[in-house]
Amino acid sequence: MLSFSYRNRIAFYYIITTALLISVVFTVIYISVKESVYRHIENDIAIEKTKLFEEISITNEGFILIDQNEWKEKEHNTLDVNPIFIQFTNTEGKMFDKSPNLKNSQLIFHKSEEGVPLYFDAKLNQILIRQSQIDITYKGKTVGYLIIAMSLEDANLVLRNLRYTLLLTFPLVLGILFLVARFIVGRSIEPVKTIIETSNKITKDNLNTRILLPDNRDELYELSDTINNLLNRIENAIKREKQFTSDASHELRTPLAIIKGTLEVLIRKPREKQEYEEKINFCISEVDRVNKLVDELLLLARFENEKQNIKSESVLLNALLLDTSARFSEKIKDKQCKINNQFEDEVYIQSDYNLVSIILSNIFSNALKYSEENSNVTVKLYNENNVVKCSITDEGIGISEEDKDKIFNAFFRSESLNHPDIKGTGLGLSIVKRLCELLSIIINIESQLNKGTTIVLSFPEEEIK
Known part of the structure; x- marks a missing residue:
């Protein structure tokens, strides 16, 4: 054809x-x-x-x-x-x-x-x-x-005569109708031409252009609106990618520069054994920080770029929370923190055990990291209106109101300049947020500056056993 x-x-x-x-x-x-x-x-x-x-x-x-x-x-x-x-x-x-x-x-x-x-x-x-x-x-x-x-x-x-008239009229009528139909269709698909012209103007460096929506709310209106929404998502994704790349390169350059500077200073002249050991241990700690940062970047990138094949299995939250606190026993001992577990009953959910474990580990790690010495960390597990909820509360430095909306952004660390002694990458809560979205878990943060923070996880009702 x-x-x-x-x-x-x-x-x-x-x-x-x-x-x-x-x-x-x-x-x-x-x-x-x-x-x-x-x-x-x-x-x-x-x-x-x-x-x-x-x-x-x-x-x-x-x-x-x-x-x-x-x-x-x-x-x-x-x-x-x-x-x-x-x-x-x-x-x-x-x-x-x-x-x-x-x-x-x-x-x-x-x-x-x-x-x-x-x-x-x-x-x-x-x-x-x-x-x-x-x-x-x-x-x-x-x-x-x-x-x-x-x-x-x-x-x-x-x-x-009638037969000849009809036979002669037939192609004439079809020809006229074809021209009329072509004209009407041309007018009808005029918005499509606008879509094509606008789409040709859109590049990776010019994603803010949008298609003008037709006056009539018809199929072409829906098509234009859908394309605009798609462009919005693409623009936001590219902005996030640029910001993520910029932040990641900055976070990686900093420890590498520190390691390089330390080693350069170390080889300028002979030093005592103790000083060598001190500088080498410092470099090892920085390498460990880089390794942790790379691991977290890879984990976050995996969840950003593709939807994980989520397993559905029965998870006993009580046992998982106890295992999580046990993994941080050394840190708990160093800070002399007290863990208060408040569990009503044994609670099971249908979810991915490993992903839920990553969520709880990151939240628990932050709770200990930002807690004062000899403070309490309270872990609650309860059922509210047939919805399983888990809350982890610390008595740490807290989060200011203006920082609450940014806390889930990659590499963002609340009050980081005021607490240089608290180390971190600022990726933990970004990973938590992404995993919660994958598992349909609702996460809420309640915090007061210098009083502490509570993070509440609400698990999907349909997954409760």
């Missing part, structure tokens, strides 16, 4: 459908006119038949025309204007009288036993005629036949 433009393709499909419809309509018109013309001729024949029955004398021997002047009427004498042909035959089909306009010709006779139709077409000297044959009976006995016919030349002329 030829490659058409979208506008021509729609117009073409419209014309194909219209052509079928018009052909059906023209066919119905032609058949209706033909039936009307034939019905008119048959009515004239029926009228003539009734008239002739009143003007013939029927006896047991046969029948005859009473008034011979009937043959002098114009329609029985000429062939030009509405000629009516009449023929009388006996029971054997032998003609014994006829109208003068038949001259030397005869109408076709059909034997009655052949089942003669009331009206049928025949030819008279190459002239097409409509003919009817009527039995003449006397006391239930057929004594002869009356055959009446009318010329179909005028009718065929009308039908022929």
